[in-house]
Amino acid sequence: MLLERGTRTARLLAALVLGHMRDKDAWPALLRMAGQADNTVALTALWALVRIDPRAAADYMVPLFIQREDWALSLAAGILQQAIAPATVALARILPDLEPARLPRALRIAEALHVTLPAGVLRTALLSEAMPVVIAGLRSVRTPETIAEVRALLAHADWQVRVQAARALGRVGGRADADRLLALLADREWWVRYRAAQALLELPALSRAELESLRASLTDRFAADMLSQAMAESGMT
Structure with missing residues (x-):
């Protein structure tokens, strides 16, 4: 053969x-x-x-791709794209009992596949004391079930966590989150301010006129400049 x-x-x-x-x-x-x-x-x-068999292959490959950190995530995602549904089931089953050191990669695989993980699995990641796990969890937030945890992480001491929390809020937040993101425009870290400005533009509840009004209301010059930059980059000015 x-x-x-x-x-x-x-x-x-x-x-x-x-x-x-x-x-x-x-x-x-x-x-x-x-x-x-x-x-x-x-x-x-x-x-x-x-x-040949997406379900059986996903059960075999998901643990393997989590373990084989020498394999690029893009390769893993490219293969698992043909088995999204069973791969999602396998990830949801494996994640709760996975050792902490493996969690970030597992969550990054979920992110690469654009899968929606169970809220309980994500909530555990967002409440972790390990920053790589929290960051990977935030990158995987796609629905508002964990929005309370995301909002709480906007005030995290680690600026990289605040960056990802702002991005997550842009994906799943609403009108009530505009003030939270506006406050981040005054953050001491440039990347936090930048991602907060982008997240404001992504909030589905805010119109262009409302964004213009919010920008005009800002008294912090750096905050106003950052929002102006994000609006210019998106073609809104």
Whole structure:
């Protein structure tokens, strides 16, 4: 069988063809191939596995991609794109019991796949004392169920957390969050001010006229300049 006894090039080609054919009989051999040290061979086999059986492949690959930090997230996401639903289920099942050191990468995989994680899983991440976990959790916020935790993190001592909290609030916040983001325009860190200004523009409840009014009301010159810059970049001025 070329998949196991052929040259490297032949095995790669065989894996691609069997994946396209969705040949279930090739599953055991592809699984062995996925465990090889050659990254190209292993990743090609994983691509074929997810084509043949997305659910079973996701159960196998999600823990593997979390563990293999030497593999780029873009590669993991590219393969798992073909199994979004089962990958989401696998992530939700794994995350609650995952060791803290692995959590940031797992959350970054969720972010790369644009999946919506259960609110309880995200809430635990946002309440963590480990900054990489909190930041990765904020990057994965896509629905307002954890908005209370996001709002609380706007005042976090770490400026990188405040940056991601502002960005998350821009995605899931509403009109009531405009004042919170306006306050961040006076933050001592430039990146916090910049992301807060961008988040204000992303709030779906604010019209252009309201943003103009908010800008005119700012007494802090640096805050007003930052909001003006964000509006100019978005083509609003």
